[in-house]
Ligand SMILES: Nc1ncnc2c1ncn2[C@@H]1O[C@H](COP(=O)(O)OP(=O)(O)OP(=O)(O)O)[C@@H](O)[C@H]1O
């Protein structure tokens with residue numbers, strides 16, 4: 389298949405071809421993953437622990453170097469420059485606790501800010517204004533903006549994390565179990581916020597989760613990951629009992645456990 | 651009564667015992683080594699002398715070597731020298747109408763015998779000799795030397811901190827630009843740390859001459875060796891979450907260090923830096939002994955001239971300063987860190 393016409397309006401937000409990763413002294417975490425995520429699609433990667441969700445997202449942002457395969461974002465291959473078209477939300481927030489919320493949000497724009505400004509923490513005024521707007525958008529106040537992240541609750545921290553991911557106007561938002569450490573109610577609020585914020589910008593989302601109910605409630609499309617393979621791909625309505633048991637229950641008799649029993 | 655249900659297999663278990671014949675062997679070996687080493691270190695002579703001194707001090711013995719050695723010195727040390735009294739003719743540009751603060755001129759008559767060249771007879775003449783007396787002159791001088799000592803330590807600490815920050819970057823395994831740079835930086839830093847201040851000061855005095863320059867440089871080198879190592883270790887052990895997050899956002903190493911690492915390590919850096927300042931002040935009093943400026947240089951000079959009353963003043967000023975610094979830094983640590 390050759391490249392579609394450059395003028396084609398909708399290069400997919402994310403296009404993975406044959407993505408493979410095996411850790412040096414570990415299992416094959418991703419095994420020839422091919423996946424296309426359309427613009428504006430809220431796509432949830434569902435899988436149990438160790439299924440390769442984090443590895444998949446880390447490969448896209450270059451935190452993990454894949455062994456083979458191709459990654460294209462908006463039709464262009466990934467480089468450090470194109471990273472600014474991606475925003476990432478982390479499971480453990482990935483915020484610098486001793487900086488304020490606003491400083492953390494503006495740090496998301498580090499790749500497009502001159503070094504001397506970073507050195508002095510003197511961000512350009514437009515970046516500062518945008519950080520304020522985003523913090524307001526995720527439901528925080530001026531007091532929160534000037535407070536150290538250390539002094540925020542888990543839910544508030546993840547709101548800051550989302551604001552940071554949005555500051556470069558990404559067309560693709562990656563979220564690695566963004567609500568893993570939050571209570572069910574806060575989880576739903578954060579997922580709603582992520583979905584709304586993405587929709588406002590027509591940004592695609594690739595969000596890993598292990599909570600079935602959240603995946604059902606928010607996803608446009610669910611990818612089931614198990615042992616580094618995509619074993620389910622479809623809308624939430626198609627996620628029936630059989631599909632779930634292949635994603636989750638299969639794990640109980642999965643390779644590792646089988647080994648131990650044999 | 652119900653017994654805990656017993657399992658026959660568990661009855662055969664053997665738990666690891668904390669001590670065994672190996673412990674005994676190690677202890678015996680340590681004892682032999684200690685005995686040999688104590689012999690080499692002349693422990694017998696040390697105990698003899700201390701015993702003699704103890705007997706002598708309660709009157710059971712005539713005298714002891716320790717008593718003889720220290721007694722004279724301590725007797726000469728008190729009263730300590732506070733005033734300064736100098737012959738006027740030795741003072742350059744002496745101006746009787748414009749004396750230093752609180753000082754006065756004292757004239758004494760001294761008999762001088764001289765040979766009369768005509769009669770070839772010794773005759774005694776009385777001359778007036780003028781002295782400039784400053785009642786707290788020597789104490790002020792020593793305090794000035796103490797301030798100089800603190801200045802040496804402060805400069806050394808400041809320069810060391812400034813150089814250690816970039817050096818720590820090269821020494822941190824996860825941020826060093828290249829393995830060769832990492833190896834070179836690490837070796838340099840451990841070399842700096844391995845050379846004691848007193849020894850580097852000895853050579854720096856040869857290179858730069860007597861005075862504070864050698865002292866500042868000697869302290870700086872050693873402090874860099876200490877700070878860069880511990881700064882680097884803090885960088886290496888910083889929480890990786892924020893660092894990965896910024897890396898995923900396309901930030902470069904410098905940015906990550908500034909925004910994700912520095913805020914994390916800053917409290918620890920502050921503590922380390924204050925520790926090195928504290929230590930440098932104490933070390934700065936010592937390196938003067940080899941001529942590297944500060945109060946130690948004055949101490950060494952007076953000690954060599956057997957002016958023990960002045961030595962007493964110097965020691966008192968050092969002790970009081972170090973104790974005061976201890977109090978200040980303890981309070982400071984409570985408030986800041
Ligand atoms: N740095 C690493 N070195 C070796 N193996 C690794 C490393 N990171 C992950 N793995 C392995 O790769 C597999 C996939 O891990 P990954 O972290 O992607 O799973 P996950 O789906 O994110 O799990 P979780 O839900 O617990 O976060 C696991 O078997 C894991 O042990």
Ligand SMILES: [Mg+2]
Pocket residue numbers: 441442443564565
């Ligand atoms: Mg994970």
